[in-house]
Amino acid sequence: MRGLALVLAVVAWAAPGQAQDAEGPEVEGFEALRTREPPRVDGRLDEEAWRQAPVFDRFHQSFPEPSAAPSERTEVRVLYDDGNLYVGVRCFDGQPAAIRAPLGRRDELPMSDVVRVMVDSLRDRRSGLVFAVNAGGTLADARITQDTRTDTAWDGIWEGASSVDGLGWSAELRIPLRLLRFPEAGEQRWGFHVRRELARTHEILESVPLPRDVNALVSRFAELRALKELRPPRQMLVLPYVALRSVREGVGPLGPSADVGVDVQAGLTSNLSLTLTVNPDFGQVEADQLLYNPTRVELYFPEKRPFFLDGLELFEPLVDDSLPEQSLLYSRRMGLELPLLGAVKLSGSVTENVQVAVLDAVVAGEAGRGEEEPLDTSVRFLPWRPLHLAPGHTLPGRVGPPTNFLAGVVRARVSEAATVGGSVALATPLRPDCEPEDAELEGCTARGGQAATLDMALRSDSGDYVLAAQLSGSRVTGGPAGGRLLADGTLLRPGDMGYGLRVSGGKEGGEPWRLRFGYGLTSPRLNLNPTGFQPMHNEQLLLVNPELVRIDWNGLPEVAVGVHAQQRWSADGRHLPLGTRAQVEARVVLPDSSAGDCYVGLETARQDLFEVVGAGVALQRPSFVFGSCAYTTDLSRPLSLEAVVYADRLMGVPVRHWSTGQNVSLGGTWRPLPQLSTSLSLSFENASDGPRWLDSSPEGLHRFGELVPRFVGVTLRQLVVLSPTLTLQAHAQLYSGYGRYDRFFEVVGEPGARLGLADLREVPLTGEDPAFHTAALNINLVLRWEYALGSTLFVVYARSQESLARPGAPVSFTLLPEGLLEGSHSDALMVKLSYAL
Template sequence: MLRKWMLTAGLLWGAVASAAIEGPGRNQFLHAARAQGPVTVDGRLDEDTWARAPVFDGFVQRFPEAGQAPSERTELRVLYDDRNLYIAVTSHDSEPALINRNLGRRDSDLYSDRVKVLLDPTHDHRTAYVFTVNAGGVQSDGLYYDDRQYSTDWDGVWDAAAGPREGGWVAEFAIPLSLLRFPEAPVQTWGFSVRRDIARRNEELETVLNPRTSNAVVSRLGHLTGMEELKPQRAVELVPYLAARTVARPQFSDAAKPWPRLMDPSADLGLDFKLALTSNLALTGTFNPDFGQVEADQLILNLSTFESFFPEKRPFFTQGMELFNPVGGQGGPQTLFYSRRIGLETPILGAAKLTGTVVPGVEVGLLDAVVTGPWRRDVDEERPDRTVGLHLTRPLHVGPNNALPTDPAVPMNYLAAVVRGQVGTSSRVGGMVTMATPLTGGCSHESAALDEDLQPVQCLARGGNAAAVDFDLKTENGEYGLMGQVDASQVVGGVPERTLRDGTVLRRGDTGFGGYVRAGKFGGEGFRWDLGDDFSSPRLNLNASGFQRTQNEHAPRLSLRYQRPDGMGPLKAYSANFNVGTKWTTDGRAVNRGSWFNFNTGAQLPSFDYVGVEVGADVGGWDVRELNSTGVPLENRNSAFLALIVETNENRMASMGGFVAASRRFQSGPVAPAWEGQVNLYGTVRPHPALETRLEVFLDRTSFAPRFIEDLGDHRFLLSPLLTDSMSLTLRQQWVVTPRLTLQAYAQLFTAYGAYGPYYEGVSDAARTRIHFASLVPVERENTDDFHDVALNLNVVLRWEYRLGSTLYVVYTHGQQRFPVADGARPPHTLMPSGLLAGAANDALLVKWSWFWGA
């Protein structure tokens, strides 16, 4: 019934949308000409066929003066043959010496003169490939999905070149038709536009008027037509790889024994493949993938009761995954598929995904991944087993047995299936199912009662099923919209029961439900607004294969915004936003979990520098997650903050930005008020187009309300306020020899300490009576809870694309942590990296070779 209601609502919305004003790009038709002879992609346009191609020069400004004539002339030509689409853009410039030709690694977001091509070959007005080349010849690509969401994760193998010419520069593209999905037709008509950035003027031009004020991109594109007798190509791509790695690591797992060290060599063989099953359906897969070239996650200090969300960086899980993203984009409140659940603890044996269009207007996606691997729980570290082993659970990996993980590798199968159906020209409805299935037997109550380090592997599994219906309904111009999701979950496998942070008991087979909705005016000049509501039952658990920050919560919110993205008076852009919300539990107690508001405003100055300010507060409520998974509500501490944000124009040789924030934690019973703050500053220097240095510093001081220390029994809890300081220094260095040969270095030094005390006792009862700060009673206790952490991560990557799509990586990584503080000694209250050089270190050198073959 729910799905039927959703489809009916979508059809009604589509009828309303079809009556809306037609987007300005819909009436533009540009024609491509068939190439007469071969085309060499070199940025020179010296073939005769380019001289005969139709020329379009009717570009308009997209920013900063939307709809106005551009400051420089731009010429567009489009050719095609049976294998490629060729695009040439001649960018005239009255001051060619000022053209920004900054260099960077492929897919880097360079602030430079550049040209972007947007292609919607299925003509569904929702999805568009983006191909970019800058004046230095650096390529990047990405994908628009859901009409307005953009992802840089999509990658394809295509060619481009940039070349100088008198009074400007030329961008030349060759995009293989095998890379694109398009239907069979006598004459192809695709969504299409081309954008040009003139960096020194912060000017953006486009072939169609597609202003920043709209809440749509793909549905506002113009059209490319005239391509006759093109046949969709069932391409096959194979990318085998060979990786050799050696790791130097401490022999003992005890951090107090950093020496001696062992050298563990290993080798991996793997394969990535892509196969076009039909003109609109592609199968992509990987066997024994290796992601050694991927940068490590940023080190952070998370002392909250909530899991941190980290972005996906692994190529297989970033490419072509836009269909699996939740409504509203990544990081939504209830995400059914979070790919980082796969393969971070247990190696991936193999994975495959099927994506494409089954009938016009209906997209499908199917992903399946199997994780498994060898491990040893009982290891003799005094006499390590140096025998080289080959294991059936990881047959394409060879390495010494002493390097096997000691934590159990839980075999799991992950499945995600999604379908999206287009409604009208700008809306869609869909649904998703995910399954995280343990490939183990059941866990008995007796096994679950053992200590975790003794439990059999089947008790360590965290499986679950989830399903959702979602919708994204918009007027045709994208200004008004209604989007959201309704979802449900079921617990599978693992221990018979476990307790969540808020005291909810989750048993095998338990189900939960939830959802979220947003409705309002999301586009247009001037005032915008939206209403939102998030709901999750106590037993909604999407985290087996998705990401859900919390459950047992009902959280309505309101946003009021004033947006002038095309400028206001002397300002190049201006925005003001007010947001307010509250939340309470859904377990029948309706415990207020707190209310909040914030107001922020920012402006882009005539110099294209940005300044902004934000104020806000968290008021009232109770924390039901803090006290040892009992669900006893502990009073929240009220706070207010002020932040200042500055970002300078990136077009300068040296640029900087960041924010400074100060907040006030108010009186919390016996705990006095306190000031805290954050400083995040970065600076980037480009002394040469091929060199870039970026330094970032982050300082944080947080004064926590009384935190849980120990459960004393009889509903009594030991609590203590906590003061933490942390610092992160990050250095990034880049040297670009050529756009296809780059050297990058990344280093992060992270330090933090925490100081507890004094100590208090809070008392509740069997009815889980709330604990007020004013009721806390001081107690005497020796402080053994302070901590001091220091860590260093270093990553150096040499990347050489020695032929189109084929790469050679040489990667060096270093990870080190401080030597442990001696028993009985109080950790230092300092951000200095004391003890780091004496601590345990891991060094790894990886050489990875891959070869691209396509037909």
């Protein structure tokens, strides 16, 4: 790793550099010109209106040499009319043949020459929208919150085009004003910023100086002036769709189905919008990644469904994401187990400094006939799925109760430096049906939950210093009258309440010293999961992360060395130590934008409250040393590579092959032509972590096994871009592996006991061997055609397959996907057409 060795020269490198001006120099802003003849969006900037518009050309380099003069000239012009904002950017280039203009899928810009236009139309210096177009004409957009956080999941309907010529290339954007929230005023003054990225030289040019060591973005934007006599539009967008689907489970009967639905977006006021969806369909969304999870902790999967991606950024916590999650709203809870019947959300500003968001969603499903009943091929009206037509045999045998999810948040900016907010969320079953696992328990009703949070954030003017806090509370509704046991033995009964606290802050910008700290507390009965995401409970965590950072040091754009230390202990009054972790970290960014990072560390004094499920005992975990290195090459090359290697070794256990663990991931992307991109990644996982729990007897006898897991994965992505609006994407993932148990142990432990590794007594295997082998395959093919602005045709093929389970047969300890072809599988073909009205 070329530059990483330089990190060792800490003494010379850590010498203080010149302090950056926290406020930044004064810059002149942009001037807009009203036009009566809207320009044609073709990327050429050849209309008379563009020649008359004022020119902005004072750009500054931020990478790789901060404050250096740009190697190429850039000109920006802005036009507007009653319905749109037009931005034209001329990117001069002395080597036009070297301009990198590959094509990509919408919102997936390849490494290329790019222009990004950022607009803060509320002029709140905290939020904004990003509109990007590359030299090949591929579009992408994003939303910025809290000054620096970028959410690339946001999607808007706008136009952009580019054109390459002998002088360089140019970009032309038409941004409908209905995408921008702004107050009524005689003259608008918006925050405005333009960023140009040159792939050949790796330069990043900014329209206002943005030192990389400063934790600020939107607050530094220059002004866009002379926007006069603009009235916020009250437009409405109606997007109906129809989807036809054919599904076959194995060799079973064909399951045709049809769905109709609609999305509606309406501007209620200049700053407040309403979005409604009825029977939404997300069949074009890529399947989740296949993973092996050896822990008792729920995995987080990112949201990919368009309705939930837009306008819910206010629900994002203000505290540092390095702390365990206490998120009030995790939209993945809605519409995955039961179909989403409909949802409505309201978001925007009610005053200049107060923002609100409200989401209400109803999930519901219908049950078909049981497996023993005759095949039901009839199509009937479904009260809980009235816009879905399908034969009865395609319906699941059992569904949970229909549930209403309601969440709301208010955020107020009380000063330039302070933001406060509060949020609530409720999951309310609409029928008293119990979940299948609780149905036989006395006094059981359907589970729900209520939760609320209060939060605040403080930022210095420069953004370098931050402090944020969040207080959470929850109340359990429904479930068995006698309660249910959580993994750590906590009894959670209807009406129980819990609380949580998270505090984070520190110095997150500037040179050479930075410091981050955090504290998290999750009480044993805090339960945000009915609506949110809370992977842990009964835990406290304290972390400290000092760091030395140098920008543009000895020819390297960025070098950093830091220490990460954290302590965990229980929150149930016993204050049991759960683990102490310390690691040294180093990272480097090279002039060609390739990057590497490494860390080594030790974790000791580990105890696990969740391994022995429901028993209320703490199991000692072995201490371990660990290390990892990652490296990513220059992404602008036709062939780019990335590698991550991790290894650990358990301590205080007999020296056996299961005392070491490895995770290796290798990947590469090849772009032989601007229209083609192929990505291949390979992974190997060995998550050894000492004896694992198997089962417990009512008398408190707990059994464990020495687990040796091995898994491999292969993921292939192929992208063919016929035009910026017509793409074909293929995604395939094969995942295979096994878990072998070499030795078995048992120990007696009453609730509240602390079980040490030395307490485990080796015993012969009794009963069935818990060893396993599994293999799975997911394939997705998606053709996407945006045949008109905002109107899209999708053709999707999906296949999922799992290996055949053979009860009683010997387990094959191989990484090969044995039994996969004979296993159960599902094939689905979908055609979905939407049209923007």
